[in-house]
Amino acid sequence: MVQAIYISDIGNHEGHEVSLNGWLYNKRSSGKLHFLQLRDGTGTIQCVMFKGDVSPDMFQQADHLPQESSLTVTGTVRADARSPIGFEVSVKSLTVHQLAHEYPITPKEHGVAFLLDHRHLWLRSARQHAILRVRSEIIGACRDYFDDHGFTLLDAPIFTPAACEGTTTLFPVKYFDDTVYLTQSGQLYMEAGAMAFGKVYCFGPTFRAEKSKTRRHLTEFWMIEPEVAYCDLNGDMDLAEDFIEYVVQRVLTKRQKELTALERDLPKLANIKKPFPRISYGEAIELLQKKGIDIQWGADFGGDDETIISESFDRPVIIHRYPTENKAFYMKADPENPKVALCMDVLGPEGYGEIIGGGQREDDLALLEKKIRDHGLPEQAFSWYLDLRRYGSVPHAGFGMGIERMVSWLTGLHHVREAIPFPRMLERVTP
RNA sequence: UCCUCGGUAGCUCAAUCGGCAGAGCAAUCGGCUGUUAACCGAUAGGUUGUAGGUUCGAGUCCCACCCGAGGAGCCA
Structure with missing residues (x-):
């Protein structure tokens, strides 16, 4: 034999x-x-x-x-x-x-729509193969990082009773005689976990019913969310920075063959080392104004603005302390300047946009209750969450990282749809 | 939701001013002892997204709808 x-x-x-x-x-x-x-x-x-x-x-x-x-x-x-x-x-x-039937994907050019219709077969092609092996490595690296740093994996539920943030659109699901929603973040549950285990993370699918139609959006994507008790904004930024460096360097070491096949610029990735530049929202606004962009304090960054900021640095840039207004209710205001929140985003270089979003959570019961009212959210739905501030509240922080955006950045994709085996987008749920 | 572009053979595309529906690849048949998206010859392959309208005549012009791509807003 x-x-x-x-x-x-x-x-x-x-x-x-x-x-x-x-x-x-x-x-x-x-x-x-x-x-x-x-x-x-x-x-x-x-x-x-x-x-x-x-x-x-x-x-x-x-x-x-x-x-x-x-x-x-x-x-x-x-x-x-x-x-x-x-x-x-x-x-x-x-x-x-x-003997295979006539195979639809020939070794010639095809359009994106055709390839997405045949995603189940497209996975066999060399390029998709390389991308998805990098994805597999990224996920392995993320889990190893947290497992090796004292975190406990604590799975968050997919069915949730209400909005985590109220503003974002959710997918309703019929749940016997009630309506529940597909999760848009495990964060609130991770806060409960952090008070129980100290350091926790969850990794699972996340759903956003936004009618977004861009290269950075999926309706179903995978997010990894760590949460740490007794951690402030600076500690959160330290964690994000150390985590990203580890993931990038590991993928670079173990998936060099795939990255080379994808014609990725390896020196640019090798350069992703601590420390990352950290600038405040206010400094980011000044940076944009100096580049001739007409933007005032208080405005959100558009996709082009993010690209301009990220291209000003040779590694990921952390932007912290955004205006409190328009930010989620759970974000803690900066005691030194209540107009800004103790939150942060990590923008990938080369125009890849927001890879991570997170920050320090509001830990004061009265302030949190007020914010829930101010945001017009149903207080009843958050009573369990408020318990976390009643029974031994401590400063704590965390963040969420979108896996597909990380994959897109590291593999140099133009669109996140290739970063997940079977993408779900506005107007596309097959195959 | 809004803006822009598109939909012609299985795929990628062409079709001039409104005047015979075309090519390459894939398929089928044949040729070639080193091919690298192999090459060469031949055959077959069509309800031009759908439904109306204008016209002697519509792939082409007009209206509506469907689908797709790119972008905006929003976010990871």
Whole structure:
């Protein structure tokens, strides 16, 4: 019995006969030989079949293999300087598991709409493969970071009774005779967790029913949210900075092959090291004004404004202390200047926009009650949350990081839709 | 929700002023002993998003709707 191996492991089998289980990625023919590009999920390798080496039937069959047919190829591993991976397989026999129907995604150009309609097949292409392996590494790095720094994973619920922030649109779900909503953040639950465990994080899907139609938005995305008791805004920024540095450097080390395949500028990522520049909202406004932008204190940053700010630095920039007005009710006002909140955003470089948003939470019961009233929120729905301020309230802080935006930044994507296996967007929920 | 652009063969696109519906790739058949999005020859492939209207004649002009892409606002 010939040993079945993965293509990623091919280098350990030079000169030996092996079997490869996979799918036909592409095929070329030259009369008396066939070049079969076989992929198995770990890589792609060229399998060369000479007419004299196999039966006439097998050679004829190999000439009529549709793209993505499932195959087992048996042959001898041979070093070859012409191969991009250094090896080829000289085919001795071929088993066809299924002759694929005509495959819609050809090795030519396709439009985005067509590819998204065939997302379940698009995942097989080399570029998508590289992106999603980087995503997998990013998620692994995020979890390892928090696990190794004393955090406890505490899963937040997906069904929630009310808005976390009131302003953002939620997806209603029929829940027996009631209506509940798909979560838009696990934060409030993480605050409960921080009071119980000290340091916690959650990682799960998040839903926003905003009718956003931009390269940075999905209606369903994955967010990782740490929350730390006895932590202030500065501690929160320290955590975000250390966390991002770890994730970026780890992906750079372990997924260099994928990043190179995606033609990512590696030195730019290697440069992502602590400390990150930290500027206040007010300083960001001044920076924009100096660049000739007509913007006044109190205004929100638009996408273009964020890009201008982030392109002024060679690494992520932390912007802190935004105006309290228009910010979520749970954000703590700065005791030294109540017009601003102890919150922060981390903007990715190269115009990638907001990667992280977070800050210090309001820990005073009376102030929090007042803010809930001022925001017109149903006090009853937040009574459990207010308990956290009744029973041993302490300063605490946290943040949320959008996984897809991180993936987009690190892989250099133009749109977050490629950063998740099956994107959900306005007007697109299939496949 | 608003603004802009688009919808023609399975895919990517062309079709001049309103005048015969076209090409490349994929498919099918044939050729080639080193191809790298292989190449060469041939065959087949169409309700031009939908429904109205103008016209001798509409892929092309007008109206409505559907779908998609890009951007804005909002956010991670």
